[in-house]
Amino acid sequence: NAGVMQNPRHLVRRRGQEARLRCSPMKGHSHVYWYRQLPEEGLKFMVYLQKENIIDESGMPKERFSAEFPKEGPSILRIQQVVRGDSAAYFCASSPQKKRYTEAFFGQGTRLTVV
Amino acid sequence: RKEVEQDPGPFNVPEGATVAFNCTYSNSASQSFFWYRQDCRKEPKLLMSVYSSGNEDGRFTAQLNRASQYISLLIRDSKLSDSATYLCVVNGTGTASKLTFGTGTRLQVTL
Numbered sequence: 708n709a710g711v712m713q714n715p716r717h718l719v720r721r722r723g724q725e726a727r728l729r730c731s732p733m734k735g736h737s738h739v740y741w742y743r744q745l746p747e748e749g750l751k752f753m754v755y756l757q758k759e760n761i762i763d764e765s766g767m768p769k770e771r772f773s774a775e776f777p778k779e780g781p782s783i784l785r786i787q788q789v790v791r792g793d794s795a796a797y798f799c800a801s802s803p804q805k806k807r808y809t810e811a812f813f814g815q816g817t818r819l820t821v822v
Numbered sequence: 823r824k825e826v827e828q829d830p831g832p833f834n835v836p837e838g839a840t841v842a843f844n845c846t847y848s849n850s851a852s853q854s855f856f857w858y859r860q861d862c863r864k865e866p867k868l869l870m871s872v873y874s875s876g877n878e879d880g881r882f883t884a885q886l887n888r889a890s891q892y893i894s895l896l897i898r899d900s901k902l903s904d905s906a907t908y909l910c911v912v913n914g915t916g917t918a919s920k921l922t923f924g925t926g927t928r929l930q931v932t933l
Contacts, residue, residue: 740920740921742923748925749909749925750866750909750923751923752920752921755920762920796863798866800921809854809913810854810856810868810871811868811921812868813866815864816864816865
């Protein structure tokens with residue numbers, strides 16, 4: 708039973724390009740969370756999705772960032788027109804159908820570097 | 823006030839010491855609580871869930887005080903391998919709940 712898979716592990720983009728980060732949740736998990744971690748800082752919530760639905764995007768910047776979790780395939784976090792400040796580690800986590808004490812399991816992250 | 827607050831540390835302790843981390847949360851309706859561990863440049867990993875009755879897993883003990891909105895983690899007989907950042911995590915309520923992370927407490931165990 709594979710864990711949460713994120714790819715790519717490392718991504719380098721020039722300013723103005725687009726970055727696409729992928730996350731395949733654990734088998735049987737229907738909830739996906741995206742978090743961003745800047746160097747030497749804590750994890751900041753970005754977005755919470757279920758299949759085909761965005762449940763909570765309160766942590767997502769209003770511009771340039773979008774996320775989806777289609778019926779088939781991985782969840783995608785898309786960053787358009789990247790800037791240097793977007794350089795960070797982006798972690799995806801998944802959890803099973805909502806129940807009282809649901810913990811989340813993390814992928815190894817994608818480290819985005821904008822040059 | 824931050825949703826989840828932790829002392830960032832670092833806590834520098836000798837091997838074999840007992841160390842305690844504290845965490846407070848602001849949402850009194852929060853339903854579930856966890857401690858995660860994050861090693862440098864790695865993903866967070868679940869250390870343990872925290873139950874109202876308190877729970878223990880080997881050298882680790884977690885406590886929850888709902889009245890004070892306070893969570894603690896106690897590590898006994900610290901090992902070098904315990905050096906990491908410990909993240910207090912709170913899950914909200916309702917269908918739109920999400921895991922909210924504290925900024926973490928750094929622990930460095932030394933010889």
